[in-house]
Amino acid sequence: MTVNYLKKAQEGDIKSIEQICMATWEPLYRFIYFKVQNREEAEDITQETYVKTLTYLQEHNISVQDFPCFMKTVALNVLRDRWRQKKRRGVPVNFDEINPQETVNLEQDQQIAITQRMQIENALARLNAKQRTVLDLRIIKGYSVAETAKLVGKTEAAVRTAQYRALQALAKVLDSND
Structure with a gap:
């Protein structure tokens, strides 16, 4: 990933945004997956991280060296926000649908x-x-x-x-x- 891609992505160039995503997707996804241990949630958080990062990138400058760390920081913030929301909402439980055998498993x-x-x-x-x-x-x-x-x-x-x-x-x- 080069400075050129970041500058073009800031201007809204779709090809540059695709290049950034292709270059950073796998390590970012692995980082998030390690934290949540759930494929679907990791995919959702990865996607939300890209949306927030690219939105921020349109308004601010980020150096190429800091970009992977910045994305991981954004991912951690998204993850923390989700945990806070889950904590506030709690988890709804329908006791009629609980199967004791599944609970044991x-x-x-x-x-x-x-x-x-x-x-x-x-x-x-x-x-x-x-x-x-x-x-x-x-x-x-x-x-x-x-x-x-x-x-x-x-x-x-x-x-x-x-x-x-x-x-x-x-x-x-x-x-x-x-």
Whole structure:
């Protein structure tokens, strides 16, 4: 993504807006999905983030370097707004439609998910700090290889190699727990 795309997008150029969306969609979606753990909600928040970001972009200047971080900030704000709205409204429950067996299955699914998450967290804790950092930035936070390389002060090739080795080490740790 270049300064040229941002300037043209500010002027309303559809092709530039498409290019920005294509360049930023995947890491932004992964970032949001990690937060909400729900595909439909992540898609909705991603879409709303683009609408708000592009509306803001029409009136203000944002540097190319700050743009991915700015989009993640907008996404977090959209997410917080949704959480606040849900908290105020609450969740309506129709007791006639509740199936006790489904409730038990839901609780079991939640317990399995919690167990899996704890296993992954324990496995991550057994990796060295560099491996955890690379996995955190690349997979959990959704940064690109270039962004991660810049943050850790290494080349992109070194980040790819470190990620590959960290994933292999993580797989070994997880396999040894079985």
